Amino acid sequence: MAVERAEGLSSKDVVGISPLGSGEIQLILDTAEELLEVAQRPIKKVPALRGMTVVNLFMEPSTRTRFSFEVAEKRLSADTLNFSATGSSVSKGETLFDTARNLMAMAPDFIVIRHPNSGAPHRLAGVVPASIINAGDGINEHPTQALLDAFTMRQHFGDLQGLTVVIAGDIRHSRVARSNAFLLTKMGAEVRFVAPASLLPAEVESLGVKAYRRLEPALEGADVVMMLRIQLERQKKINFPSMREYYDFFALTEERLALAAPGARVMHPGPMNRGVEIDSLVADGRQSVILEQVTNGVAIRMAILYLLAGGLSDSASDS
Amino acid sequence: MVEDTRSLATVVQIMDEGAVGRTVTRMAAEIVENDGGDVMLVGIHTRGVPLADRLAGELEGIFGKKPSVGRLDITLYRDDIGPWRPAHTQPVLKKTVLPISIDDKVIYLVDDVLYTGRTVRAALDTLIDYGRPRAIRLAVLVDRGHRELPVAADVVGKVVATSRREDVQVRLRPADDRDGVWLGREAPDGS
Numbered sequence: 001m002a003v004e005r006a007e008g009l010s011s012k013d014v015v016g017i018s019p020l021g022s023g024e025i026q027l028i029l030d031t032a033e034e035l036l037e038v039a040q041r042p043i044k045k046v047p048a049l050r051g052m053t054v055v056n057l058f059m060e061p062s063t064r065t066r067f068s069f070e071v072a073e074k075r076l077s078a079d080t081l082n083f084s085a086t087g088s089s090v091s092k093g094e095t096l097f098d099t100a101r102n103l104m105a106m107a108p109d110f111i112v113i114r115h116p117n118s119g120a121p122h123r124l125a126g127v128v129p130a131s132i133i134n135a136g137d138g139i140n141e142h143p144t145q146a147l148l149d150a151f152t153m154r155q156h157f158g159d160l161q162g163l164t165v166v167i168a169g170d171i172r173h174s175r176v177a178r179s180n181a182f183l184l185t186k187m188g189a190e191v192r193f194v195a196p197a198s199l200l201p202a203e204v205e206s207l208g209v210k211a212y213r214r215l216e217p218a219l220e221g222a223d224v225v226m227m228l229r230i231q232l233e234r235q236k237k238i239n240f241p242s243m244r245e246y247y248d249f250f251a252l253t254e255e256r257l258a259l260a261a262p263g264a265r266v267m268h269p270g271p272m273n274r275g276v277e278i279d280s281l282v283a284d285g286r287q288s289v290i291l292e293q294v295t296n297g298v299a300i301r302m303a304i305l306y307l308l309a310g311g312l313s314d315s316a317s318d319s
Numbered sequence: 320m321v322e323d324t325r326s327l328a329t330v331v332q333i334m335d336e337g338a339v340g341r342t343v344t345r346m347a348a349e350i351v352e353n354d355g356g357d358v359m360l361v362g363i364h365t366r367g368v369p370l371a372d373r374l375a376g377e378l379e380g381i382f383g384k385k386p387s388v389g390r391l392d393i394t395l396y397r398d399d400i401g402p403w404r405p406a407h408t409q410p411v412l413k414k415t416v417l418p419i420s421i422d423d424k425v426i427y428l429v430d431d432v433l434y435t436g437r438t439v440r441a442a443l444d445t446l447i448d449y450g451r452p453r454a455i456r457l458a459v460l461v462d463r464g465h466r467e468l469p470v471a472a473d474v475v476g477k478v479v480a481t482s483r484r485e486d487v488q489v490r491l492r493p494a495d496d497r498d499g500v501w502l503g504r505e506a507p508d509g510s
Contacts, residue, residue: 008408034392034412043448046395076395306395310409 003161003187005030009307013125013132016141017182025183029151031303032296038075039298049076049309052109057099058135059085059115064270064294065135065144069112072301081108096120097127104128110305113137118175131308133301139173144304145269146179148297150187152289153224155296156265161188164261166218168194168250169228169277172201176269177228181207192218196240196250199230215250219259226267227252227278243276253279257287265289330488333479334500339460339491342476343370346458347377349474350427353456356382359424360458361389363442364413366431369494370460374429389417391428396441421450427474431489433459436470461500463487 006023014020020028038046054073058066066082073080083103096115103111110131113121118138125132136142150160157163165184171177171193184191191209193200204211212218219225230246240246252266266278266288274280283290334342350358356378362371368390379385392413428442439457446455458474463481479502481487486503490496 031412034414037415038395041449046448047444048395306412307409 008310012129012308013121013134014143014304014308015121015125015132015134015137017143017146017179017186018141020143020183020186022186025147025150025187028147028300028303028307029154031307032147032151032299035302035306036296036299038302039295045075045077047077048306049073049078052078052309053081053107054078054110054112054305055081055083055103055106055108055130056135057083057085057103057111057113057115059113059120060136062114062135064297065114068294068297069133069135069144069301072298072305075298076302076305078110078305081106096124100124100128104130110308133304133308136175138175139178140175141179141182142175142269143179143183144297144301145176146183147304148293148300149176149180149226149267149269150183151296151300152267152293153189153265155292156289157223160184163189163223164192164221165189165224165226166192166194166215166222166260167226167228168215168218168252170199170230171195171204171228172199173231174228178207180226181209185209192222194218194250196246198240215252215256216259219256222260222264224265224267225252225257225260226269227272228269229271229273229277247276251275251277251279252282254281254285257282257285263287267293269293329504331502331504332499333502334461334477336498338477339498339500342460343373344377346460346474346476347374347381350374350378350458351381353473354425354427354454356384356386357425358427359387359389359419359421360427360429361391361417361421361442361446363428363430363438364390364392366489366491366494367391367429369491370431370458371427371429372493373491374427374458387419387424389415389421391415391417391442391445393438393441393445396444398437398441415445417449421446421452423451423453426452426455428455428457429459430457431460431491432487433457433462433470433472433475434465434487436466436468439470440468460489460491461487 003022003026005026009024070080108130112133112135114135115137118140120137121132121134134143167177181191185208192212193209194212194215200211266282268290360371360375362368371388375386375388392415394410394412456473459472460476462472462475462478465483484505488501490499492498
C-alpha cells in the first residue's frame with residue numbers, strides 16, 4: 001500500500017492526527033525532510049513566513065515543545081508572541097473564548113495552543129480565523145509529537161509501513177500515545193500498547209492497537225520502543241503500588257531491550273524520568289534516538305507552518 | 320509532439336536536439352571566456368539542474384576537471400507564496416545542495432528560461448544566505464523577455480521574442496527523455 005502524497009492540507013488547522021489523511025501526513029513528513037536542511041545553513045533562517053504573526057498560547061508547562069515551535073517560527077521569519085498562562089486560573093469554555101477574541105484583535109495568522117482541556121484547540125479553531133496548531137490538549141492529542149516521531153522512524157527505517165512500534169508507560173494519560181496510535185495505524189504500522197491495567201485506556205481496542213500488560217512479550221520483534229513518562233499531574237491517586245515496582249515491571253532496561261528486534265530504536269517524547277520508565281544506560285545508549293527526535297521536531301513544526309501558510313489546497317477549498 | 324497542449328492552440332518547436340546541444344556547448348565556451356574554468360555552477364530547480372549538469376560536462380571536456388555543481392530550491396524565498404494568494408497550494412519543496420562553500424567563488428546561476436526575473440531575485444537571496452561569493456553570474460538557455468525586475472543574464476543560449484500569453488517549454492536530458500524547446504501559442508479566445 002503506497003501512500004499517495006496530498007497536494008495540500010485540507011483544513012486551516014492542525015488540531016490532531018485523527019482528522020488528517022495519510023496523504024496529508026506524507027506531505028508533512030516530505031516537507032519536513034527538505035526543511036531539516038535549513039538548520040545546517042550558515043544563516044538558519046528563510047523568509048517564507050515574513051510578515052506573519054504567530055501567538056504561542058501555552059496554558060500548561062512546556063519547555064521542549066514551546067522552544068521547538070518558537071525556533072521553527074523564527075527560522076521561517078514569522079513574528080512570535082508568547083502567552084504563558086502557567087499558574088493562572090484560565091478555566092474552561094468562556095475564558096478561553098475570551099482570551100482568543102482578545103488575541104484575534106492583534107490579528108495573528110497562527111495560534112499554537114497547549115491546553116489542559118481536551119478539545120480546546122478544536123473549539124478555538126471553530127471561532128477564530130487564524131490557523132490553530134495543537135501543541136498538546138489534555139489527554140487528547142499531541143499531533144506534532146506524533147509527526148516528529150514518525151519522521152524519526154522514517155529516517156531510520158525508510159518506511160512506516162510494516163513497522164512494529166511498542167509504546168509503553170502511562171498510556172491512559174498520554175496524548176502522545178493516542179496521536180501516535182492514530183498516525184502509525186493510518187500509515188500501516190503495527191502498534192502495541194504496554195501498561196499496567198490501571199494505566200491502559202478503556203478505548204484501546206477501537207484505536208486499532210494491541211494491548212499488553214507486560215513489556216517482555218510486547219517487545220518481541222519490535223522495531224521501535226517508545227517509553228512514556230508517568231504523568232503524576234494528571235492523576236488524583238497513583239495507579240500503581242510504587243515507582244520502584246513500576247521500574248521492576250515496566251522500565252526499559254538493557255536486558256529487556258535485547259528482546260526487541262536487532263537494531264531496534266529507543267524513543268522518548270520527554271521529559272524522561274531516568275530510573276522510572278527508562279534506564280540511563282538505554283536512554284544514552286547506542287539505540288537511543290531521543291535527541292534526534294528533538295532536532296526533527298523543529299523541522300516538523302516548520303513544515304506545518306509552511307503548509308498552513310499557503311491556505312487550503314485548491315481541491316479542499318471547494319468544500 | 321508535446322503531450323500537454325490542452326490550453327495551447329499550437330505548439331511550435333523552436334530548438335531541436337541538435338540546436339540545444341550546440342547552444343549548450345557555446346554557453347560553456349562563453350563561461351570559459353568570461354571566467355576561465357574556476358567557476359561553480361548552481362542550477363535552479365527544476366530544469367536549471369540538468370542544464371547545470373550539462374554545462375559542467377562541457378567544462379569538464381575543456382579542462383579535464385568537472386567544476387563543482389550545486390542545486391538550489393528557491394521556494395522559501397518566492398514572492399508569490401503565502402497569505403497574499405489565498406486558497407492555493409504551497410509548492411512542494413525540493414533539495415538545496417551546495418557541495419562546497421560558496422564563499423569567494425564565481426558562481427553561475429543556471430536556469431532554463433529567463434522571464435520576469437523574479438526567480439532570479441529569489442535565487443540571489445537564497446544563495447547569499449549561504450555565504451559571500453566573489454561574483455554571481457547568470458546563464459540561461461532561453462531569454463524570453465518581459466522582465467519585471469532589473470535582471471539581465473551574462474550568458475544567453477537563445478533570445479526568443481514571445482508574448483505573455485505564450486508558454487516556453489524546455490525539455491532537457493537526463494531530466495526528460497529528449498532535448499528541445501517549444502513555444503506554445505494560446506488560442507486567441509483563450510480556450
